[in-house]
Amino acid sequence: MSFSVAGEEDFFLEEKKFKQYCEEFIKHSQKIGDGWEWRTSKDFADGYLSKTHFQVTNRNVPPDLKEKNKDNIEQMLFMHVEESLDDSQVDGVCATAEVIRYEYHVLYSNSYQVPVLYFRACFLDGRPLTLDEIWKSVHACYQARLLEGPWDTITQQEHPLLGQPFFVLHPCRTNEFMSSVLITSQKENRCTNYITSWLSIVGPVVGLNLSLSYAKLASEQMLI
Amino acid sequence: MISYLTLVTDKVKKHFQKVMRQEEVSEIWFEYEGTPLKWHYPIGLLFDLHASNTALPWSITVHFKNFPEKDLLHCHSKDVIEAHFMACIKEADALKHKSQVINEMQKKDHKQLWMGLQNDKFEQFWAINRKLMEYPPEDSGFRYIPFRIYQAATERPFIQKLFRPIASGGQLHTLGDLLKDVCPSAITPEDGEMKTQVMIHGIEPMLETPIQWLSEHMSYPDNFLHISIIPQPTD
Numbered sequence: 014m015s016f017s018v019a020g021e022e023d024f025f026l027e028e029k030k031f032k033q034y035c036e037e038f039i040k041h042s043q044k045i046g047d048g049w050e051w052r053t054s055k056d057f058a059d060g061y062l063s064k065t066h067f068q069v070t071n072r073n074v075p076p077d078l079k080e081k082n083k084d085n086i087e088q089m090l091f092m093h094v095e096e097s098l099d100d101s102q103v104d105g106v107c108a109t110a111e112v113i114r115y116e117y118h119v120l121y122s123n124s125y126q127v128p129v130l131y132f133r134a135c136f137l138d139g140r141p142l143t144l145d146e147i148w149k150s151v152h153a154c155y156q157a158r159l160l161e162g163p164w165d166t167i168t169q170q171e172h173p174l175l176g177q178p179f180f181v182l183h184p185c186r187t188n189e190f191m192s193s194v195l196i197t198s199q200k201e202n203r204c205t206n207y208i209t210s211w212l213s214i215v216g217p218v219v220g221l222n223l224s225l226s227y228a229k230l231a232s233e234q235m236l237i
Numbered sequence: 238m239i240s241y242l243t244l245v246t247d248k249v250k251k252h253f254q255k256v257m258r259q260e261e262v263s264e265i266w267f268e269y270e271g272t273p274l275k276w277h278y279p280i281g282l283l284f285d286l287h288a289s290n291t292a293l294p295w296s297i298t299v300h301f302k303n304f305p306e307k308d309l310l311h312c313h314s315k316d317v318i319e320a321h322f323m324a325c326i327k328e329a330d331a332l333k334h335k336s337q338v339i340n341e342m343q344k345k346d347h348k349q350l351w352m353g354l355q356n357d358k359f360e361q362f363w364a365i366n367r368k369l370m371e372y373p374p375e376d377s378g379f380r381y382i383p384f385r386i387y388q389a390a391t392e393r394p395f396i397q398k399l400f401r402p403i404a405s406g407g408q409l410h411t412l413g414d415l416l417k418d419v420c421p422s423a424i425t426p427e428d429g430e431m432k433t434q435v436m437i438h439g440i441e442p443m444l445e446t447p448i449q450w451l452s453e454h455m456s457y458p459d460n461f462l463h464i465s466i467i468p469q470p471t472d
Contacts, residue, residue: 054392054393055392055393056391056392056393123332123397123398123399124328124331124332124383124397125328125331141306143311144311144313168317168320168321168324169310169311169317170310170321170324171275171277171310171394172394173393173394173395173397174392174393174394175392175393175394176392176393176394177307177308178306178307178308178309178310178311183324185327185331185336
């Protein structure tokens with residue numbers, strides 16, 4: 014197994030393993046053109062995953078669109094620009110849409126020995142989103158959890174390698190939820206890429222989704 | 238107790254707001270010789286890093302306009318400062334005790350740490366903080382030492398790595414051992430001279446000092462050792 018087990022509930026990720034999983038992740042991203050790249054800091058060997066994409070947000074969904082999409086109203090909250098829309102939908106979207114540039118970084122935390130998701134977001138005119146706007150844009154399913162303890166969940170922090178303000182999804186609970194994921198895959202003798210599993214869980218909270226093909230990557234490795 | 242800029246400048250804000258129009262006042266921020274000061278760094282660290290060779294009192298410039306979004310974190314309320322301070326304490330305990338001590342504490346204990354800092358109440362603060370400075374009798378120190386090394390004018394804001402206070406043979410690691418491991422340039426002379434100083438709380442501790450002792454006795458209230466590497470002062 015690729016993680017050190019300090020106790021039954023401890024599945025710490027070592028930094029070397031972090032880099033290996035990221036490498037596999039990047040390879041797959043390149044295959045499917047998903048836009049993730051590996052960046053290194055100027056003076057040290059530290060590196061991180063990085064991806065930028067644009068999202069159209071539609072906070073005030075026009076009534077006619079609401080009707081058409083009654084069943085997937087949550088998906089309307091974040092729509093990728095690449096999705097093709099028919100003319101009637103485009104009109105509706107443009108009326109109340111805002112384009113936001115998101116930049117996501119995955120760094121390794123020595124202190125918690127887990128990956129951490131950093132991100133920043135700004136409108137096309139350069140205005141950065143406020144913490145309030147970020148909290149409001151958290152996916153509807155996670156709003157309840159966020160409201161329980163917003164200050165423990167997403168806050169603004171200094172990026173440890175770039176020194177600039179970023180928003181961060183707090184890592185102190187990562188070990189808890191990753192333990193159950195990893196215990197299950199251990200039991201089922203499945204190979205998992207820690208980064209893929211982790212990102213598929215935390216990403217959607219802040220509008221970052223992973224293609225299902227990343228899951229196939231892990232099962233393909235089993236055949237080796 | 239040393240604290241954070243935005244926590245101690247209520248009077249400054251009120252003073253300037255008396256002479257400014259409402260529409261002119263947006264978020265307060267501070268700057269020294271053109272460099273925006275990061276409020277989330279302890280004041281003592283900021284001074285060591287930017288102005289240690291100057292005389293007190295430290296003159297900094299207050300701004301109420303043109304908040305530098307790319308350089309500074311926002312600080313719209315005391316909640317932000319509390320969240321930041323508690324996040325540092327939690328991270329330090331993750332390193333020292335795998336978060337066991339901080340997690341065993343109740344919410345009211347966490348609040349007491351914050352209130353002690355906010356109201357400058359040494360006894361109140363240390364009643365709880367002393368538990369964060371303890372370690373199991375069978376160990377000789379913490380699991381890892383919470384520290385950050387700062388050098389002005391590098392892109393990377395600080396260096397932070399895992400470092401054990403006790404060597405495998407049981408000897409105590411020193412400040413010199415730490416620097417040799419994570420920032421050797423700080424203790425390497427250039428052309429036979431030391432070009433830099435190693436500073437914590439405005440003093441240069443001896444490199445032979447055990448890092449475990451430094452962590453217990455010279456950490457900031459956030460439980461981190463904030464170490465500045467600054468140029469030797471030219472007289």
